[in-house]
Amino acid sequence: MASDSESEGTSNYHASADLPGIPENKHLKILLDTTIPDSFKDRYVVGSLFTGGHDFKTRAYLKDKVIDSEMGHNHIAGPEGSLCWVPGCDEKVMSDDQGGECVPCQCDFKICSDCFRDAMVTGDRLRLGCKEPYEVHHEAVVAHDDLQEEDHVVGNPKLERRLSLIDSTEPKSMKNQTFDLTLFKTKVNYGYGNAMRTKNNSDGEAGGDFELLKSIQSGPITRKLNISATILSSYRLLVIVRTCFLALFLAWRIINPNEDAIWLWGVSVVCEIWFTFSCLLDQLPKLFPINRSVNLDALKEKFETLNPSNPEGKSDLPGIDVFVSTADTEKEPALLTSNTILSILAADYPVEKLSCYVSDDGGSLLVFEAVAEAANFANLWVPFCQKHDVEPRNPETCFNQKRDPYKNKRRSSAFNAQEVMKVVRQWREIIGDESVKTLNIPKATWMADGSHWPGTWNVPAPRHSKGDHASVIRVMLRPGSDDEPIKGGDSNSIDLTDVEINLPMLVYISREKQPSHDHNKKAGAMNALLRASAIMSNAPFIINLDCDHYVYNSQAFKEGISFMMDRGGDRICYVQFPQRFEGIDPSDRYANHNTVFFDVNMRALDGIQGPMYIGTGCLFRRTALYGFDPPRLKERTGCCSCCFFGHLKNTATKVAPKQDQLLHIPKKFGNSSTLIDSIQLAAFQGWPLAYHPSVKNERPVGALITPRELLDGSTVAEAISVISCSYEDKTEWGQRIGWIYGSITEDVITGYRMHNREWKSVYHVTKRDAFRGTAPINLTDRLHLVLHWATGSVEILFSRNNALFASPRMKLLERIAYLNIEIYPFTSIFLIVYCLLPALCLLFDQFIVQSFSITSFIYLLVITLTTCLLTILEIKWSGIDMEQRWRNEQFWLIGGTSSHFVAVFLGLLKVIAGIDISFNLTSKPTSDDAAVNKFTDLYIIKWTSVMILPITIILTNLVGIATVVF
Numbered sequence: 001m002a003s004d005s006e007s008e009g010t011s012n013y014h015a016s017a018d019l020p021g022i023p024e025n026k027h028l029k030i031l032l033d034t035t036i037p038d039s040f041k042d043r044y045v046v047g048s049l050f051t052g053g054h055d056f057k058t059r060a061y062l063k064d065k066v067i068d069s070e071m072g073h074n075h076i077a078g079p080e081g082s083l084c085w086v087p088g089c090d091e092k093v094m095s096d097d098q099g100g101e102c103v104p105c106q107c108d109f110k111i112c113s114d115c116f117r118d119a120m121v122t123g124d125r126l127r128l129g130c131k132e133p134y135e136v137h138h139e140a141v142v143a144h145d146d147l148q149e150e151d152h153v154v155g156n157p158k159l160e161r162r163l164s165l166i167d168s169t170e171p172k173s174m175k176n177q178t179f180d181l182t183l184f185k186t187k188v189n190y191g192y193g194n195a196m197r198t199k200n201n202s203d204g205e206a207g208g209d210f211e212l213l214k215s216i217q218s219g220p221i222t223r224k225l226n227i228s229a230t231i232l233s234s235y236r237l238l239v240i241v242r243t244c245f246l247a248l249f250l251a252w253r254i255i256n257p258n259e260d261a262i263w264l265w266g267v268s269v270v271c272e273i274w275f276t277f278s279c280l281l282d283q284l285p286k287l288f289p290i291n292r293s294v295n296l297d298a299l300k301e302k303f304e305t306l307n308p309s310n311p312e313g314k315s316d317l318p319g320i321d322v323f324v325s326t327a328d329t330e331k332e333p334a335l336l337t338s339n340t341i342l343s344i345l346a347a348d349y350p351v352e353k354l355s356c357y358v359s360d361d362g363g364s365l366l367v368f369e370a371v372a373e374a375a376n377f378a379n380l381w382v383p384f385c386q387k388h389d390v391e392p393r394n395p396e397t398c399f400n401q402k403r404d405p406y407k408n409k410r411r412s413s414a415f416n417a418q419e420v421m422k423v424v425r426q427w428r429e430i431i432g433d434e435s436v437k438t439l440n441i442p443k444a445t446w447m448a449d450g451s452h453w454p455g456t457w458n459v460p461a462p463r464h465s466k467g468d469h470a471s472v473i474r475v476m477l478r479p480g481s482d483d484e485p486i487k488g489g490d491s492n493s494i495d496l497t498d499v500e501i502n503l504p505m506l507v508y509i510s511r512e513k514q515p516s517h518d519h520n521k522k523a524g525a526m527n528a529l530l531r532a533s534a535i536m537s538n539a540p541f542i543i544n545l546d547c548d549h550y551v552y553n554s555q556a557f558k559e560g561i562s563f564m565m566d567r568g569g570d571r572i573c574y575v576q577f578p579q580r581f582e583g584i585d586p587s588d589r590y591a592n593h594n595t596v597f598f599d600v601n602m603r604a605l606d607g608i609q610g611p612m613y614i615g616t617g618c619l620f621r622r623t624a625l626y627g628f629d630p631p632r633l634k635e636r637t638g639c640c641s642c643c644f645f646g647h648l649k650n651t652a653t654k655v656a657p658k659q660d661q662l663l664h665i666p667k668k669f670g671n672s673s674t675l676i677d678s679i680q681l682a683a684f685q686g687w688p689l690a691y692h693p694s695v696k697n698e699r700p701v702g703a704l705i706t707p708r709e710l711l712d713g714s715t716v717a718e719a720i721s722v723i724s725c726s727y728e729d730k731t732e733w734g735q736r737i738g739w740i741y742g743s744i745t746e747d748v749i750t751g752y753r754m755h756n757r758e759w760k761s762v763y764h765v766t767k768r769d770a771f772r773g774t775a776p777i778n779l780t781d782r783l784h785l786v787l788h789w790a791t792g793s794v795e796i797l798f799s800r801n802n803a804l805f806a807s808p809r810m811k812l813l814e815r816i817a818y819l820n821i822e823i824y825p826f827t828s829i830f831l832i833v834y835c836l837l838p839a840l841c842l843l844f845d846q847f848i849v850q851s852f853s854i855t856s857f858i859y860l861l862v863i864t865l866t867t868c869l870l871t872i873l874e875i876k877w878s879g880i881d882m883e884q885r886w887r888n889e890q891f892w893l894i895g896g897t898s899s900h901f902v903a904v905f906l907g908l909l910k911v912i913a914g915i916d917i918s919f920n921l922t923s924k925p926t927s928d929d930a931a932v933n934k935f936t937d938l939y940i941i942k943w944t945s946v947m948i949l950p951i952t953i954i955l956t957n958l959v960g961i962a963t964v965v966f
Ligand SMILES: O=c1ccn([C@@H]2O[C@H](COP(=O)(O)OP(=O)(O)O[C@H]3O[C@H](CO)[C@@H](O)[C@H](O)[C@H]3O)[C@@H](O)[C@H]2O)c(=O)[nH]1
Pocket: 325, 326, 327, 328, 332, 359, 361, 520, 521, 522, 525, 545, 546, 547, 548, 614, 615, 616, 744, 745, 746, 747, 748, 785, 788, 792, 920, 921, 922, 923
């Protein structure tokens, strides 16, 4: 038995055998990492469950059998023979002709042939141990033959690059860090795994390099497709005509008051002015719509093709960390999450560059096990998809499986019963039957290996309930370690010969929760993942998916990355894909597809500064999420054709972030120095390829072909420390960094903040839907969803994120679009009044009706006519379905007279009385619901107070008509 104190102080990470409160825990073995060389540690990462948090000690629980199986894994060297000392490498040390170990430098730095070759090939013969250059007579010591083939590269001075290493042996101290933000400087050595060409060589080598680069530049990867000029000009003309008409009408209205019923006149004029105003806000941002297309062949040519800088044709694409959020197993079935995870793992992206992080806010063992099962199944599923080009790569949709195997069959429940019975039996033997009843048997939730689940228990207990549990990290699939893809054989149940069987990294994360801390819902969960992933994989790009949105198009990741890697891509903060839904009734009765928003408004915004961020299906640039400003370059041409006023403004070359911002970086980001150190690297890796020596913020070809570092235990332990609930105390997380807190529609604000910093975003409608999700189809749930969004909008209007206060950097039309989103719920007030007017007139005085209705009639007629024409043109340029467009209009009236009005009410309640509004998680339909009772859900009408108003309107109008008729 090792007591905790024994290992304390020697390391911030230790694996413990003694889990308190676990009887007869024979499965677990003591492991003190201090006795284990670095290179071994990573092997324990996959087998260990890391827990910790605010006042929990960080621990790694490890199982015997895991060690055994890991040791048996064929691409991990056994304990015999020394291993390479290069951080992250676990290859055997180079051997000489006689098979004995050989060390290429007198400093005795042990190195494997691959790392040695890398040090030579990348052109820098820096000795890794003593930092002196290696001698050039390397052929003598390297046993590998293939080095000879690359001699031309080694010998080519033009390709010399500097390989820099972050000294990982240095203790990870979190204090006394002076932050040197070389983020946007050009002469920097970026961390391990990223060779950086030295610039400004005296003999003009850099110029030579760019000659070489030009030869592989095959034109743009992405293109903007303009909408047909005839359609667009008629659209614009119509908008102008309509605006003029409305202005004239209003003027006439104001000049000619109806003396008989001045109240009626006043009310209707106010309503009409508002409608005109909101109509204008809605219309203006739609004047410059665009479409986009991606050329994946060009991407491949630039990033995955043989060239002198990339002699093996390895992928030079940047990494992507995918975040999946889930929070409640009742409303979000674990099977749904597993399917989403599998679709991500099977996406067509280089495995060594892809990681998937699952955030489980419920801390549920069920989700944990589901992720583990998914990881297990991925071994078969991912190569299978690759071999047979399966689409979509979500097993459930693919096989159209009809039931949820997890339903009513919770492994943990069965296991609990077994464990409890065991304890009862033991006690019976010792102290007879009677007293057993009074015994206090722990109601823990047990894991399959006999340990307690550190998260939420089936029978909640202190420190083990929703909202109160330790943090948990478990690496379910370890990152690919080899630079060579591992090809499968046909020993499996399916023949995987020549199919790559390496898998992306998969990590289960449940952040720590305590009742004393606000967890900030999804935004909080995303920020925890943002930090943990920075430490564990630090991909420069992040894709955010809700658990119910899966990858429907395996090329989607590459398509998104194309925009980031194209010229000018360094100024893009995110690429948003449309939300597309499955399981919606064919007639789309309640406009669930939201086509007008996704195909008209968002496309139009894309032509200004960019679409909004809508919570899921979005590819982010990590540094944009960190709250940095975009780089501003004066030599940009041709990339800003979309900007309305943009051309003139962007001439100043400012280095971002500002100097005074830099000094406070550690405080803003919290005290993990690993996290802070990772920022520069993420920025550099996210830049597009250099195409001209004078252009800054671009990276050299081949900088990302080196394999990434392997994870070790202390890294995961560091990741545990950044997901504790106290980490964000006194930092700017949620204020200026990461997903923004305090709003029920955190997504809109998070995107808005980026646009406010002058970042641009891109909207990409792929031919085959990139992602697909679910949406509630019955009226009640639909109205609640609308209520959720509308309340969020009202809330933003009354916050400092109001678009009226936007910085001058934000494009005017973009600002108008955000303003439109913020005020649209208010239209409901005027709409309701306007709808009630005719009925009221009928009830009171028929003469008034006549004078009122003639003018209103003209007004409504023209509005309707122009709207119809505009709609037809919109349909022509966005290609949406006529019927769906009509549904949208219909539902706008339903939502507009109900949810929107309640939203205004709730929003004002919050602003004036400070009463907080909370929304429940949206229930996701299970496959059962969808398959067995197709769309019966559609007709379910549950009573909701939201419907009071539309019903009142209908009744008043009916009564009005009745009084006239009878
Ligand atoms: O405490 C929480 C609450 C929610 N979630 C996750 O957040 C996602 C979105 O929640 P959901 O209830 O499905 O929201 P929707 O009603 O679908 O909301 C839409 O609008 C929200 C606010 O604008 C966005 O956050 C969502 O991404 C977007 O899909 C889900 O994956 C949840 O698991 C958490 O991780 N932790």
